[in-house]
Structure formats: C-alpha cells, structure tokens
Amino acid sequence: EIVMTQSPATLSVSPGERATLSCRASQSVSSNLAWYQQKPGQAPRLLIYGASTRATGIPARFSGSGSGTEFTLTISSLQSEDFAVYYCQQYNNWWTFGQGTKVEIK
Amino acid sequence: EVQLVESGGGLVQPGRSLRLSCTASGFTFGDYAMSWVRQAPGKGLEWVGFIRSKAYGGTTEYAASVKGRFTISRDDSKSIAYLQMNSLKTEDTAVYYCTRLLSIAVAGYWGQGTLVTVSS
Numbered sequence: 001e002i003v004m005t006q007s008p009a010t011l012s013v014s015p016g017e018r019a020t021l022s023c024r025a026s027q028s029v030s031s032n033l034a035w036y037q038q039k040p041g042q043a044p045r046l047l048i049y050g051a052s053t054r055a056t057g058i059p060a061r062f063s064g065s066g067s068g069t070e071f072t073l074t075i076s077s078l079q080s081e082d083f084a085v086y087y088c089q090q091y092n093n094w095w096t097f098g099q100g101t102k103v104e105i106k
Numbered sequence: 107e108v109q110l111v112e113s114g115g116g117l118v119q120p121g122r123s124l125r126l127s128c129t130a131s132g133f134t135f136g137d138y139a140m141s142w143v144r145q146a147p148g149k150g151l152e153w154v155g156f157i158r159s160k161a162y163g164g165t166t167e168y169a170a171s172v173k174g175r176f177t178i179s180r181d182d183s184k185s186i187a188y189l190q191m192n193s194l195k196t197e198d199t200a201v202y203y204c205t206r207l208l209s210i211a212v213a214g215y216w217g218q219g220t221l222v223t224v225s226s
Contacts, residue, residue, distance in 0.1 A: 001170070034212045036151075043203055043216035044143075044151065055214065087151055091211040094167060095141075095153035 002026055002090050006098035012106040019075040021101045023088035028068045032092035035064055035073045038100075039084045047086075048073065078103070108132040108215045110204045115220030118194055126189040126220060128204030136160060136182035139207040142189050144200035145219075152200070154178075156207070157187065172198075194224045 003026040013019045023033070031051040036044040046055040048064035051071060061076040075082055083105055088098040114126040128140065141156035155168035157178045166178050177190040187204060201221050205213035 032211075036213075038151075043218055044213070045216070046208075046212060046214050049208070049210060049212045089151075089212070094169070095143075095156075095211075097151040097153065099150045 002029060002093055002096050004088055004090055004096050004098035006086075006088055006101045008101060009099070010102045010104060012104050013078050014106045015080060016077050017106075019078055019082075019103055021073040021075075021086055021088075021103070023066075023071040023073070023098050025069045025071075025090055029090040029092035031067050032090055033064075033066065033071050034089045034091060035062075036087045036089065037082075037084050038087065044087065075103075108206060110206060110215060110217035112202060112204050112217045112220035115202065115222045117223045117225065119226050120194060120196055120224055122194055123190070123192045124194065124222060125191070126202055126204075126222070128187040128189075128217060130185045130187070130204075130206065133206070135180075135185035139211070140178075140180060140187040141205045141207060141213060142178060142187075143203045143205055143213065143216075144198075145203070146197075146200045149200075154189070154202070191222070194222075196224050198222065199224045 005024045007022045033051045035048040038044040052064045063074045085100045085102045109131045111129045118124045139158045142154040157166045175193045179188045201219040203219045204217040206215040208214035
C-alpha cells in the first residue's frame with residue numbers, strides 16, 4: 001500500500017496570505033495525485049487532479065505542483081471560505097488518502 | 107446536475123449486515139465507475155472500493171480492510187450503486203460516501219454521506 005503523508009497537520013494563516021500544503025508519497029505515484037477540500041459537516045470536494053489540473057469551477061488561487069513523491073497545494077491568497085481540511089490522494093495504485101491538513105484562521 | 111444520494115445507514119450490531127444504496131441522477135449512470143469512501147468520526151478519508159462501468163467489465167476492487175466482507179454492485183437500469191457490508195466490526199463505524207469517478211480515477215462528485223454505527 002502506498003502511504004501518503006501530509007504536512008503540516010495544522011496550518012495557521014491570516015486571510016489574504018499564501019498557504020502551502022505538502023504531501024509525500026511512500027513511492028512514486030507519477031502525476032496521479034489529487035487534492036480535496038472538506039468543510040465541517042460537508043462532503044469533500046475535488047480541487048486538483050493530475051497533480052496540477054484544477055477541477056471544474058475551482059478558483060485560480062488554488063494551484064498544485066509536483067510529481068513522483070513530492071507534491072504541493074498552494075492557495076495564493078486565502079479567502080474566508082478556504083479555511084477547511086485538505087486531503088491529498090494518490091490514484092496510481094488503487095486509492096490512498098493522506099491524513100489531512102487543517103487550514104485555520106490565524 | 108449530478109446528484110448522488112446515499113441511504114441505508116443506521117445502528118447495527120457487530121457481526122451483522124447492512125446494505126447501503128447510492129441513487130444517482132443527472133448523468134448516464136452506466137457510463138461511469140462508482141466508488142465508496144468512508145470517514146470515521148473525527149478521522150480522515152479511507153477508500154473502501156469501487157466498481158467499474160459495464161464497458162470495463164463491471165469489475166470491483168476493494169481496500170484490504172474490507173475485502174471479503176464488503177461487496178459493491180450496481181443496477182444500471184435503476185441508476186443505483188450498492189455497498190453490501192457483512193460481518194460488521196466496530197471499526198467500520200463511519201460516514202460512508204458514494205462518489206462518481208471522472209474519466210480518470212478521481213472522485214469528481216460526492217454524495218452527502220450516510221452514517222453507519224456498529225455497536226452493541
């Protein structure tokens with residue numbers, strides 16, 4: 001099983017600032033990496049797939065990068081609605097999710 | 107608009123069975139693979155399994171934690187995906203989400219989830 005490790009567990013950011021979230025795979029997943037956002041009491045929402053392709057309707061302030069084992073999700077200027085938990089997921093070999101990064105208001 | 111509605115959750119004793127349903131609308135159900143993902147209370151996301159479309163054989167894959175106990179099936183005529191859960195354990199307690207895959211193997215659409223509580 002491919003293990004996905006996200007860091008940090010919690011990220012405290014002020015509105016308008018940049019947030020950078022990391023995800024590491026235990027072995028190469030090529031570019032088969034997705035990011036999801038989950039708000040309290042809601043289902044997750046797909047943000048990014050193919051490591052860097054934004055899903056339909058996702059604002060341009062969300063961007064993804066990386067390949068192989070190291071990936072990054074960047075939110076260029078945090079809006080109030082962006083405070084949530086973010087999960088990375090590999091789909092190179094079935095599916096596994098990271099444990100999540102909570103982005104909270106500083 | 108794509109909609110996925112899960113049903114069938116509830117309280118069940120350890121060792122018993124439960125079947126969840128996912129009723130889909132807003133797209134041609136038979137053209138897409140479907141997946142189930144669960145989330146234990148206060149925890150992260152865990153893939154349960156998925157079922158391919160009939161065009162790809164309608165075959166299934168499962169996470170090791172549920173293989174042999176859970177079965178995913180589909181009824182394309184009714185636009186429903188099922189998750190049959192047998193020999194339930196307390197650690198199966200979670201919100202179960204139904205998802206529709208995109209043309210690539212990511213969960214592009216999610217239902218609102220249904221809570222399954224396994225407890226005596």
